[in-house]
Structure formats: C-alpha cells, structure tokens
Amino acid sequence: xxxxxxxDQLMLEETLRSFLADxxxxxxxRDLRNDDCPNNxxxxxxxxxxxxxxxxxPEECGGSDLNLLDACLASQSIGYSVTPTPFVSSAVMVPTxxxxxxxxxxxGWLAGIASGDIAFGIAVTETFSIREGAGIxxxxxxxxxxxxxALDICSADLILLAIGSEHxxxxxxxxxxxxxxxxxxxxxxxxxxxxxxxxxxxxIIFEDVGKTIARMLDAGRIALAADSLGxxxxxxxxxxxxxxxxxxxxxxxGSFQAVKHMCAEMISELEPARSLVWYAxxxxxxxxxxxxxxxxxxxxxxxxxxxxxxxxxxxxxxGIGWTDEHNVHFWFKRIGVGRSLLGGPGLLRxxxxxxxxxxxxx
Amino acid sequence: MDLEYGQRYExxxxxxxxxxxxxxxxxxxxxxxxxxxxxxxxWLSLQIDEGYWARTIPKEFGGYGAEPNLLxxxxxxxxxxxxxxxxGMASQGxxxxxxxxxxxxxxxxxQRWIGPTxxxxxxxxxxxxxxxxxxxxxxLQTSAKEDGDDFIINGQKIWTSTADxxxxxxxxxxxxxxxxxxxGISYILLPMDTQGIEVxxxxxxxxxxxxxxxxQVFFTDVRVPQANxxxxxxxxxxxxxxxxxxxxxxxxxxSEGTILKLMRLMERETTNGVPAMASPVFRDRLMKLQARSLxxxxxxxxxxxxxxxxxxxxxxxxxxxxRNCQLNFDISALAIDVMGELGALYEHTEYExxxxxxxxxxxxxxxxxxxxxxxxxxxxxxxxxxxxLPREPKPAKS
Numbered sequence: 223x224x225x226x227x228x229x230d231q232l233m234l235e236e237t238l239r240s241f242l243a244d245x246x247x248x249x250x251x252r253d254l255r256n257d258d259c260p261n262n263x264x265x266x267x268x269x270x271x272x273x274x275x276x277x278x279x280p281e282e283c284g285g286s287d288l289n290l291l292d293a294c295l296a297s298q299s300i301g302y303s304v305t306p307t308p309f310v311s312s313a314v315m316v317p318t319x320x321x322x323x324x325x326x327x328x329x330g331w332l333a334g335i336a337s338g339d340i341a342f343g344i345a346v347t348e349t350f351s352i353r354e355g356a357g358i359x360x361x362x363x364x365x366x367x368x369x370x371x372a373l374d375i376c377s378a379d380l381i382l383l384a385i386g387s388e389h390x391x392x393x394x395x396x397x398x399x400x401x402x403x404x405x406x407x408x409x410x411x412x413x414x415x416x417x418x419x420x421x422x423x424x425x426i427i428f429e430d431v432g433k434t435i436a437r438m439l440d441a442g443r444i445a446l447a448a449d450s451l452g453x454x455x456x457x458x459x460x461x462x463x464x465x466x467x468x469x470x471x472x473x474x475x476g477s478f479q480a481v482k483h484m485c486a487e488m489i490s491e492l493e494p495a496r497s498l499v500w501y502a503x504x505x506x507x508x509x510x511x512x513x514x515x516x517x518x519x520x521x522x523x524x525x526x527x528x529x530x531x532x533x534x535x536x537x538x539x540x541g542i543g544w545t546d547e548h549n550v551h552f553w554f555k556r557i558g559v560g561r562s563l564l565g566g567p568g569l570l571r572x573x574x575x576x577x578x579x580x581x582x583x584x
Numbered sequence: 585m586d587l588e589y590g591q592r593y594e595x596x597x598x599x600x601x602x603x604x605x606x607x608x609x610x611x612x613x614x615x616x617x618x619x620x621x622x623x624x625x626x627w628l629s630l631q632i633d634e635g636y637w638a639r640t641i642p643k644e645f646g647g648y649g650a651e652p653n654l655l656x657x658x659x660x661x662x663x664x665x666x667x668x669x670x671x672g673m674a675s676q677g678x679x680x681x682x683x684x685x686x687x688x689x690x691x692x693x694x695q696r697w698i699g700p701t702x703x704x705x706x707x708x709x710x711x712x713x714x715x716x717x718x719x720x721x722x723x724l725q726t727s728a729k730e731d732g733d734d735f736i737i738n739g740q741k742i743w744t745s746t747a748d749x750x751x752x753x754x755x756x757x758x759x760x761x762x763x764x765x766x767x768g769i770s771y772i773l774l775p776m777d778t779q780g781i782e783v784x785x786x787x788x789x790x791x792x793x794x795x796x797x798x799x800q801v802f803f804t805d806v807r808v809p810q811a812n813x814x815x816x817x818x819x820x821x822x823x824x825x826x827x828x829x830x831x832x833x834x835x836x837x838x839s840e841g842t843i844l845k846l847m848r849l850m851e852r853e854t855t856n857g858v859p860a861m862a863s864p865v866f867r868d869r870l871m872k873l874q875a876r877s878l879x880x881x882x883x884x885x886x887x888x889x890x891x892x893x894x895x896x897x898x899x900x901x902x903x904x905x906x907r908n909c910q911l912n913f914d915i916s917a918l919a920i921d922v923m924g925e926l927g928a929l930y931e932h933t934e935y936e937x938x939x940x941x942x943x944x945x946x947x948x949x950x951x952x953x954x955x956x957x958x959x960x961x962x963x964x965x966x967x968x969x970x971x972x973l974p975r976e977p978k979p980a981k982s
Contacts, residue, residue: 224586225885462971476973485971486963490903494879501882504585523875571871580861
C-alpha cells in the first residue's frame with residue numbers, strides 16, 4: 223500500500239515549479255494580461271520542451287504516456303504560479319478524448335501537442351449546461367450554432383467541440399464561418415470565449431462518443447481541481463509569509479491568535495483536499511468505476527474550500543491585498559473562475575448524487 | 585501510488601474475517617460495570633490470544649508479541665469496523681496509560697499493569713485537568729508533598745471520564761512547588777479506593793451518566809508511595825505529553841460509516857410523503873459532507889503511507905483531530921435536520937429514530953471538539969508547529 227508520490231513524481235513537480243518560478247514569475251503574468259490573449263505560445267512551447275504537454279500522450283506520438291496523477295501534479299504547479307496556459311484543455315482533456323478515438327489525423331495532432339507545435343481549445347460547456355440558447359447542430363456535415371465559455375480558443379490552432387452530449391468534432395480555429403469573441407472574466411490568466419458557427423466544415427466528426435465525452439470531463443474536472451488546489455497552496459504560503467513580516471501593535475501579526483487561527487483553518491482544509499485530488503486522479507487510471515464520482519467530489523470540494531481560502535488569505539494581507547498593485551488578487555481570481563468552470567459545485571454535487579443513484583438523472 | 589495491499593496482507597485480512605465470523609459477539613461485547621464486565625474480559629482476552637488486540641505489546645507484559653506493522657493494524661481496524669464490533673476497547677488505560685508505561689515505565693510497572701489493563705480487568709481514569717487548569721494544563725495546582733517514602737496528595741481534578749467505574753487513576757500532580765511551571769510536575773499511579781479520594785458525578789449536556797460518565801475527583805490527604813511515580817520526579821509534563829499524543833491519535837474516528845447511516849436515514853425519512861433524499865437541499869448538504877468525509881479517509885491513507893515510509897508528515901499530520909471532530913458534528917446536524925421537528929426528540933421517546941443515535945452523536949462530537957485539546961489549542965499547534973508562526977508573547981508580569 224502506497225498512497226504517496228513516487229520519486230519521479232516529486233521530481234516532475236520540483237522541475238516544473240522551479241521552471242515556472244524562474245520563467246513565468248508573477249511580473250510576467252501581470253504583463254501577459256495586457257495581451258489579446260494571456261495564453262502565450264512561447265510558454266506552451268517551453269512546457270512542451272519540459273515534457274509537460276505530452277504527459278498523457280503515447281510514446282509513439284512523442285509523449286511520456288504517464289497517468290492523470292502526473293498531469294495533476296503539473297496542473298497543480300501551474301495553478302500555484304497562476305500561469306496562463308491551456309494545460310487543462312489541451313494537455314489533459316483533448317489527449318484523454320483523442321486517445322479513445324480512431325482517425326488517421328489523431329496521431330499527428332497528439333504529436334503536435336507533445337512537441338508544443340499545436341495547441342487546442344475546447345468547447346464542451348453545453349454537455350452539462352446550456353445557457354443563452356447555445357448549442358451546435360449538424361446539417362449535411364456542416365456545423366452551426368453557438369458555444370459559450372469555450373476554453374483557450376484565442377491562441378489555439380484547433381478546437382475540440384461537443385455537439386450535444388454524444389458527438390465530438392474537431393474544427394480549425396481559422397475555419398471559414400467561425401466567429402470567436404473573447405468573454406472577459408475576472409481572471410486575467412485564463413482565456414474564455416464565445417463561438418458562433420455558421421456552416422463550418424469540420425476536420426472530422428466523431429459520432430456516438432458519449433462515454434469518451436464523460437471521461438474527458440472527468441479528467442478535466444480533476445485537473446482543474448488540481449489547478450485550484452495549487453493556487454490555494456500558493457495563497458496560504460503568501461498569507462503565512464506576510465504574517466511573519468508585517469507588524470502592528472509592535473508585534474508580528476502572525477503572533478495574534480486571530481491571524482494564526484485563520485492560517486490554521488486554511489491549511490487544515492487544504493491538506494485533506496490534496497489527498498482527495500490525489501485519490502481522484504489515481505482512480506481515473508486505476509479504479510475507473512470510481513472516477514466519475516471522485517471527479518465531481520474533487521472539483522466541488524476544492525471549489526468550496528478554495529472560496530474560503532481565497533477570501534481568508536486575502537484578508538490576512540489587509541488593505542494592500544485588495545489593491546491591484548499587490549499580486550494576491552491574481553490567485554483570488556484564478557480560484558474564483560476555476561469554481562465556475564466545468565460545472566460549478568452545485569451541479570457537480572447533484573451529479574455526484576445521481577451517480578450513486580440518490581437522485582433521478584435528467 | 586499503489587493501493588493494493590499484496591498477497592500476504594490479503595491472507596491476513598482473510599484470517600481476521602474468519603476470526604470475526606466465528607467469534608463476533610452477538611450483542612454488545614459488554615460494558616465496564618457489573619456482569620457485562622466478565623464478558624468484556626473474556627472477549628478482550630480472546631482477541632489478545634489471537635493477536636488482534638495488544639498485538640505489538642511484548643508477551644512478558646501480557647501482549648501478543650508481534651512486530652509492529654501498520655498495515656496489519658489498518659486491516660484489523662477495517663475488518664472490525666466492517667463487522668460492527670470495536671477492536672479491543674476504547675479506554676484511557678489502553679490508549680494512553682499503556683503506551684506511556686511502555687515508553688517510560690519500570691519493568692515492574694509494566695508487568696503489573698499492562699496485561700490486566702489490556703484485558704479490561706483494571707480500568708483507568710485520567711487525572712489531568714483541574715477547574716483552574718484546562719487549556720493551560722501545566723498551571724495545575726494539585727499538590728503532592730513528600731512524607732517519608734510517600735506523597736500526600738491534596739487537590740481536585742475535573743472532566744474525569746469513568747472515574748466512578750475505574751479501579752485506578754493516572755494523575756499529574758505538583759511535586760516540586762519551587763520548580764518552574766513545567767518542571768515541577770510528576771506522573772503518578774494510584775488506586776481509586778485509596779482513603780481520601782471522593783468522586784462526584786458531573787452530568788454532561790447529553791445527560792449521560794452511563795459508560796461515558798464524567799466526574800470531579802477530590803483528593804484530601806491521599807497517601808501514595810513514591811514508587812508509584814512513572815519516570816522521574818518532576819518529569820511528568822514531558823511524560824504526559826507522550827500520552828496526549830496518543831490521545832489525539834485515538835480521537836481520529838472515521839466518518840465513513842456515519843455517512844452511510846445518514847444515507848439510510850435520508851432514504852427512510854419522509855416529510856409530506858417525500859423522502860429526505862428527494863429534497864435537493866438535503867441532498868446537496870449530504871454530498872458536501874460526503875466529499876469532506878472522503879477527503880479525510882484518503883488523508884488517513886496518506887498519513888499511514890508517511891508512517892510506513894518514515895516520512896515526516898509535517899503540518900498535514902496535525903490537522904486530523906480538528907477536521908474530523910467538526911465533520912462528525914456537522915454530519916449529525918444534517919441527520920437531525922432531515923427528521924424535521926421529530927429531530928428534536930431525545931431520551932427514548934416513541935418516535936425517536938436510530939435509538940436516539942443522532943442527538944447523542946451530536947453531543948458527543950461537540951465534546952470531542954473541546955476534549956483532548958480544544959479546537960483553538962489545535963489551531964495554535966497547527967499554526968505554530970506546522971506553519972512556524974510566532975508564539976504569542978507572554979503578558980508582562982504585574
């Protein structure tokens with residue numbers, strides 16, 4: 223029995239964290255928010271050189287064919303440094319889906335992700351939540367309709383698109399008839415868009431692949447939970463560090479029980495959540511029957527504790543934490559928007575109840 | 585990561601299961617008072633003979649004498665849990681005194697007390713807290729004055745669980761009044777029938793005066809031989825801290841079974857003909873609690889792994905008591921809510937559900953949030969030892 227990380231996994235985490243601290247420090251993130259899209263392709267390519275984009279890609283396509291737990295350690299490190307990059311979409315969800323499908327183009331796309339030459343965006347929101355009249359229809363092999371809150375579209379070459387909850391399509395990001403409009407959220411480190419399709423010719427359509435879509439969503443939810451977990455971890459570290467240097471009433475504020483107890487509450491919520499995310503990621507590969515439930519619980523639970531940690535860690539900083547000049551808001555917003563994506567806690571918990579037969583589905 | 589136990593351990597699991605199928609008591613394995621005590625001693629002795637209790641305690645001290653093996657312990661706990669019977673006995677003698685004697689006692693003390701304690705023949709209570717010394721335990725004032733080969737004890741202890749049913753007490757007393765606060769305390773064993781000891785029951789908020797009784801204990805000129813000190817005179821604080829560590833480990837109850845019990849309740853309970861489980865509001869709360877419970881379950885697996893690898897679990901190892909006690913309290917709150925107005929029933933009323941389990945569980949969980957180091961003391965420990973935050977400066981002496 224070993225519920226822990228291997229030497230290789232610890233090394234992966236260490237490598238990525240020191241790379242991101244060095245190459246994408248918070249000052250760089252602050253600059254990137256002024257770009258049209260924060261997802262900088264150089265960062266994506268550097269992550270590829272480190273082997274991060276190919277974690278879930280087969281070796282014959284240039285990847286390392288590791289497990290979701292490995293991908294989650296990377297995702298957590300990326301969340302820790304609030305790096306703008308399409309990791310959850312392009313390095314987790316897209317490879318998870320494409321590997322289960324068959325088509326001559328797929329191995330080239332996977333190789334492109336592993337090498338950093340290709341980045342995907344995804345538009346799958348309508349598989350779990352239809353709003354603003356969104357939805358994509360197929361008519362004589364062409365796609366029309368609307369997709370909301372599509373992820374990482376602006377800097378993508380290709381888009382993996384859900385049609386209802388049973389079919390998938392891959393379209394080119396520059397396909398004729400596709401209109402993309404960035405939807406600005408509070409989080410400047412992520413790219414979200416609205417897509418309008420008018421008779422777009424897809425590269426390919428995969429029909430009746432509901433199971434693949436569900437599996438892709440599970441992987442995405444677990445990896446997104448890891449991203450938020452990493453951001454929470456960073457916020458607690460910053461709050462603790464600040465309370466060890468900030469003085470009021472002639473004392474370090476960290477010596478006041480009020481502040482100590484805020485920090486103790488945060489860390490005591492974070493550590494079991496870390497264990498839950500590890501288990502969820504492990505179950506995805508080793509205990510697939512458990513994975514759908516664990517994916518829902520992991521993301522919903524991390525979203526709940528994240529809401530509290532983001533708020534409390536900011537409060538420990540006092541007034542400066544509420545300014546744009548201080549950096550802590552980047553993490554606050556990353557956690558906040560992460561909570562809204564891929565379902566949101568209420569929807570995920572209802573799904574968790576359905577999976578266990580405790581609520582009627584549909 | 586590998587959650588398989590391997591063949592050797594699966595064989596062991598089967599052995600435990602076979603034992604339980606054959607020997608598991610049909611009803612409660614007995615209590616600590618009256619005729620039930622005899623059944624309890626028989627059941628505990630059988631478990632020791634088969635190696636499922638006192639497993640790693642040396643044979644010469646009345647144990648089974650196996651090498652410590654954490655996975656075996658985990659498997660035994662899982663299987664006894666599944667069978668719905670306690671493994672061994674939850675008592676302060678077994679969980680706190682025995683580990684302390686193994687670490688600090690003389691061979692004579694070990695031989696005399698460990699076997700009978702593990703078999704349930706001798707029950708112990710713990711004399712630590714005093715009316716004026718709760719969280720600030722080291723300020724305790726119960727005194728032990730030297731008188732020839734003896735000490736004479738005067739003072740008062742409080743929150744003393746099972747004092748009225750125990751044969752023995754392990755107690756912290758001040759033997760060196762002129763030494764600094766933490767350096768003047770000794771750890772002493774004495775029989776509860778010693779002249780000068782008076783026990784007064786203290787009714788808890790749950791109204792409980794049964795096996796979980798709560799008491800005050802008064803000491804008036806109580807004479808005890810100096811040979812009953814565990815460790816050295818004046819070292820009681822350090823010794824007690826090893827015991828407190830054992831107590832915190834033993835308060836980490838698993839909530840998985842309670843969540844299952846709550847689910848069954850929510851499927852059965854109906855209001856206006858609608859089952860509680862059909863209410864989206866109750867279901868959402870249930871799912872929130874289930875996620876917290878799973879997180880604690882996997883966290884325990886992670887902590888077991890840390891121990892197996894001899895890794896320091898750091899701050900992650902300090903948070904279990906704080907989170908589990910609050911979780912258990914919140915689980916009982918949902919159970920009480922889903923029963924509507926009938927959730928308020930208590931004291932074996934006709935319509936009470938699960939024989940009053942939920943209100944009792946709620947009171948008991950609240951008690952554990954306070955007992956064994958309050959949640960606030962836990963947070964001080966987590967932030968100071970786990971996160972390295974500075975200690976609160978001591979107020980200037982006036």
